Amino acid sequence: MTVRDLPPVDELTGQQQRGANCCFCGAPLRNGTAHDLGPRPVDAHGTSALWFPRCCPLCWKDPG
Ligand SMILES: [Zn+2]
Known part of the structure; x- marks a missing residue:
């Protein structure tokens, strides 16, 4: 299973970096x-x- 490209980590908020x-x-x-x-x-x-x-769940995309 692959994941679509992640955004650059330094552009994310602290909550996004923690996985919150x-x-x-x-x-x-x-x-x-x-x-x-x-x-x-x-x-x-x-x-x-x-x-x-x-x-x-909304952003989770299964490829193909
Ligand atoms: Zn999302």
């Missing part, structure tokens, strides 16, 4: 309905870190 809000549309997420997109590496000021994007 949808990383695409910014909608608040509930644990029962959020789709976990898996940890993504991010270059933050020369230190490698991970962020954990999640998205809402």
Whole structure:
């Protein structure tokens, strides 16, 4: 399963970076309905870190 391209992490809000809000549309997420997109590496000021994007059901698209 693949995921559509994620927006640049540095353009997201703190809530989106934490996975509290949808990383695409910014909608608040509930644990029962959020789709976990898996940890993504991010270059933050020369230190490698991970962020954990999640998205809402409306933004979740199955390819094909
Ligand atoms: Zn969304």
